[in-house]
Amino acid sequence: MLTLKPTSDFYSRALLEYDRVFSGDGAPRPFADLRRRGRDAFEALGIPTKRDEEWKHTDIRKAFPSDVSFFDPVALRITLDDVASHSIPGLDGRTIVVVNGVFEPSLSELDGLGEIVITSLRASADAHPELMQAHFGRYAEVGENSFVALNSAFDLDGVFLYVPDGVIVEQPIRILHVIDADKEVIVQSRHLFVFGQNSQARVIETHHARTGSVNSFGNHVTEIVVGRDAVIDHYRVEDEGDNAAQVNTTQVYQQDRSVFSTTTFTFASGLVRNNVNVVVDGEHCESSLNGLYIARGDQHVDNRTLVDHAKPGCNSNELYKGIIYDRATGVFNGKVLVRRAAQQTNAYQQSQGVVLSDDADHYSKPELEIFADDVKCSHGSTTGEIDLDALFYCRTRGISFEDARALLLYAFAHDVVKRVKLEPLRDWLNARIDERLD
Amino acid sequence: MLTIRNLHASVEDHEILKGLSLEVKPGEVHAIMGPNGSGKSTLACVLAGKEDYEITEGTITFKGEDLTEMAPEERAREGLFLAFQYPVELPGVSTMQFLKTAVNSIRAHRGQGDMNVAEFLKLMREKADFVNLDHKLMQRSVNEGFSGGEKKRAEIFQMAMLDPQLAILDETDSGLDIDALRVVAAGVNKMRNSERSFVIITHYQRLLNFVVPDFVHILLDGRIVKSGGPELAFELEDKGYDWIKEENGEAIVA
Structure with missing residues (x-):
């Protein structure tokens, strides 16, 4: 038996629960090494508290379910009608459906993929071992982030998306996440998107709940690899309802001359923490990180970004805006790191919050860490009330x-x-x- | 139309209007002239309902109703319009959306339904031509990046769109070149009729060459100290404000 520290009591129960739910499903259990590292790291890190600088304004423990249930084993109830109810009018392109963190081929549009690969992570372990070996779990660091560690400790069956070199995906790819549970549940999803050299694609991830009537806690990790000269736009829309808390980590790795943007919209939710980390490990890249959050009631929305400029000649641009009503809280913390080698970096960051009630709060903190000497970096941060003259x-x-x-x-x-x-x-x-x- | 009696108003406990009285009847054009700091803009703000201004004494009635009891939007819906001295830029608010909301709010107050899009566009084009406003400006955000003259013309354009019964022009002429001034004046003259009244607040007499007022009032230290016909404006232009100050026992600042 394992000896577990107090903080990982949660984990041992979680693991039992998870194995119970998935025992006997006959699915392969790849990524054993990552699972092990994730588990070890989670045991060491535990769930962060407000004493952690990175979690200063967000009490994640409050949102964490006390009674652990990783999966409410309901039969698949989501129908194509449910999927259709979330359609984006006029938007062409295929929809890929993820229910409670699990890729659902039966609800997903997978015809005529051509050279593009869209499959479950587990299936990809067999079908694309080199790609998985090269990329899976290589970017989201288990050792530094409790929630990435927790996510990595399970062999989650999310989406593997691969766009080969030179392929342009004309129509956007929509990934629709739906939570469907009858009791309080933890939902984890894990995705890997690999965009080959000189490829182009747009991916829209949206998060919804079937009823939104039960509490849920989401812990999602998406790793995105943007190959040389690739042009990729990523969008995330969070709209799961007041009872849904989530930690959402988008980990991006950019190679030479790639152009990447990600924009996060947070609407109805409970407590949300978005981590968007972009490692710019190529020269002459463009990175754009944006967000809009409209928080009402007791909502708490915390956006944290990191742009890690490791190579010269790159531009990054960030714009985050928050509208905070009632007793809600908005947090923005954006860090730009310009490493020694990253000369001629242009990094621009802007955060603006509008606070509409005396009980609403907005915290905004830009951080610049610059080790190169020939760079242009600027940031602006404003929090205020609505313009009375206007x-x-x-x-x-x-x-x-x-x-x-x-x-x-x-x-x-x-x-x-x-x-x-x-x-x-x-x-x-x-x-x-x-x-x-x- | 508008009756102001013994109006006293303060900003942050500093009294600016000190017993102002004015009577404006339908169809009349009144010019209010005065040196800087006499309370001209305060009068405009008080009439439009700006919150920072406190009325400590006196009454304002508009069409027989107590104006001071009305929110700014109610005043507008009842037919009062203020052309701002410094029109506010609204980045990201399209001129079209802004005016559509305004026009439909006023229509709703009158028991009319929303104007349909075609009708509305037609009205916009008509009224823009009325003040020679470049149609491209209507595609932009409200006042954003407009030159000073464009902003003033845009105010007159908005006035034409909203079709008020009483329009207050707060130093609409200041900073306008002569061509723009002519355009603004022509806009006002075209809107002049027996039902609509204007209160033109100005420092200079120039606009009054083009829009001939029925009455001219001189505002000094928060009170109207002299009223007369259009000739009073010329007298002011010739002699400046000093003789008025002297008449009223004020020290002349050289």
Whole structure:
């Protein structure tokens, strides 16, 4: 028997629970080494507390379920109608469905993939051993992050997406995550996207819940490899309802001359922590990290970004905006690291929060760590109330206080939305933003 | 239309209007002239309902109703319009969306339904031509990146869109070149009719060459100290404000 530290009591129970649920499903158990390292690291790290600098404003323990259930073993209840109910009008392209962290081929559009590979992680271990060997678990560090460690400790069966060298995926790929549970549940998902040299693709990950009536805790890790000269846009939309907490880690690795963007929209949720880490390990890359969060009620949205400039001649650009109502909290912490070798780096970062009630909070902290001498880096961070002169101006035109406020906030949010390059996605987001600002 | 009686108003406990009275009847154009710091812009802000201004004494009635009881948007819906001295830029708010919301809010107040898109676009084009406003500006965010003159013309354009009964022009002429001034004045003159009233607040007499007022009032230290016809404006232009100050026993600042 293992001797477990107090912090990992949770883990041992979790493991038993997980093995119980999946025992006898006959699926292969690859990635044994990563599982082991993940488990060891989680045991060593435990669940962070507010004493950890990285979790200063976010009490993740509060959101963590006390009674561990990793899987509410309901039969697959999500139907194609449910999937259709989340469709983005006018958006062409295939939808890939992930239910409770598990890739569901039966609900996913997998016809006519051509050279593109979309499969489950477990299947890919057999079918694409070299790619998996080269990339899986290579970017998201288990040793530094409890939640990556916890995620890596399980052989999760998420999505493996591979776009070979030179392939342009014309239509966007939508990955629809749905939580479906009857009792409090922890849902973990794990994905690996590998974009080959000179490839192009757009991926939209969205997070929903079937009913949203039970508490859930999500722990998601997506590793994204952007090959030389590849052009990749990634979007994430979080809208699971007030009862859903999640930690979402997007770990990106960029090679020479690649262009990558990721934009995160957080709407209805409980406690959310997004980690977006981009390691720019190639010359002349472009990286764009954006976010918009509209928090109401008791929501807590914490965005943390890291851009790690390791090579010369790259540009990074960040824009995060938060609108905080009621008793909600918004946090932005953006770190830009410019390593010694990364000369001629241009790094620009902007964070803005609008706080709409006395009980709402917004914390914003930019961090620059620069070891190269020939760089241009700037950051701006503002937190404030809505512009009263602008509000008054609107009202003198007959526009009600509420409509004027919504109009101004919509405009504030628009700066982020306009970075979304897909028009149908933009329209869909605008409609949702309208509802959230009402 | 508008009756102001013995109005006292303060900003942060500092009294600026000290017993101002004014009567504006339908169809009349009143010019209020005064040196800097006399309380001209405060009067405009108080009429439009800006929150920082506290009315400590006196009454304002608009169409028989107590104006001070109304929120800024209610005043606008009842037909009051303020052309701002410094129009506010609204980055990201499209001029179209802004005016559509405004027009439909006012229509709703009058018991009318939303204007359909085609009608609305037609109205926008018509009214933009009315003040020679480049149609491209309507594609932009409200006032964002507009030049000073464009902002002032855009205010008159908005006025034309909202079709008010009482328009207050707060130093709309200041900073305008003569061509833009002519355009603004032409806009006002075209809107002049027996039902609509104007209060033109200005430092200079120049605009009044183009928009001939029915009455001219001189505002000094928070009070109207002299009223007359259009000739009063010319007198001011000739003699400056000093003789008025002297008449009112103020020390002349050289």
